[in-house]
Amino acid sequence: MYVRIPMDRIGAAIGSNGEIKREIERRTSTKLTFDSETGCVKVEAGNDPLGALKAENVLKAIARGFSSERAFRLLDDDQFLEIVDITDFAGDSERAISRLRGRVIGEKGKTRETIERLTDTYVSIYGKTIAAIGSAEQIAVAREAIEMLLSGREHATVYKFLERKRREARENLLAAKQQGTYI
Template sequence: MSVSGFYFNIPKDRIGVLIGKEGSFKKLLEDRTKTKIKIDSESGEVFVCAEGDNLVVLPVVKNILKAVACGFSGQAALELLDENKHLEVIDLKDIMGKSYSEIERIKGHIIGRNGKVRRNLEEYTNSRISVYQTYVGIICDLENLEVIRKAVEMLINGTSHVGVYRFLETQRRRAKEDFSLWADK
């Protein structure tokens, strides 16, 4: 029996989410993926190993760990077990540089007052969005990935909320038209 695995560093303030109440999330993740997870709470280092032929699940578990590290809840991260779901991570530092005030302004633009913009984006695209530290994480179906990525990029580039909503409405209308054309055949 061979053992294969990988190491992953997770922010210390996200370790609690990865472990879950009384170890519940860690155990659930291990059970659902047939892996063993060792967490060093001091360093934030996580070791994941799969026994036998279960190597195909390791990239999925790595994406789940990335999602938790980017601010998603454990339940949201588990959506990545669905092969149609995808994780996209945008690092605002790569786009905006290291200016703390610029990054905070952009994060506020993406989240909106009381989280309204983020909720609207999620509803329009059937996705989940997390804004944590300098990261914007997106979990969605592959068919909506381009649309939600473009909408977030528009917000990062300063497009008004109304402009982004208009773009999303146009995309939704096109998707419905494409579906109705396909259904008529």
């Protein structure tokens, strides 16, 4: 399988002296071959075919602007990568894309940090995409909050939504613990 990486993210995917590449290969039992001219990475599965899918997800996360440390969270079985395309909300207008990126980033990164903190996810805004890493439940809430912002909802409305979802998650966890169904 092949993964395309933007040229300016190839270095982040390989790492200093190839350390990130080696770490991905070691932890996923794969072989990675980088083509620095096209930005394509060939992912060859070793004895674990699931490892190739995990390596692909880690590379996609790095390509979408995440640090390797954050991308390695995808190696856990309960962690997923979700990518939202800003052009679905802004069309091809560079001004509209820039404005929507700014809405999700917020002043001094406050909005992005709030989404990360209240959903326990990592969020990266890169190019025309917004990506999130987290559990399935966390990502669903983060994606909804991001889409609310991209659709023009007020920041205060989105923050209230996030607070409500976090409170509901805590209540559900507490109820599960009391019933003894929490694992």
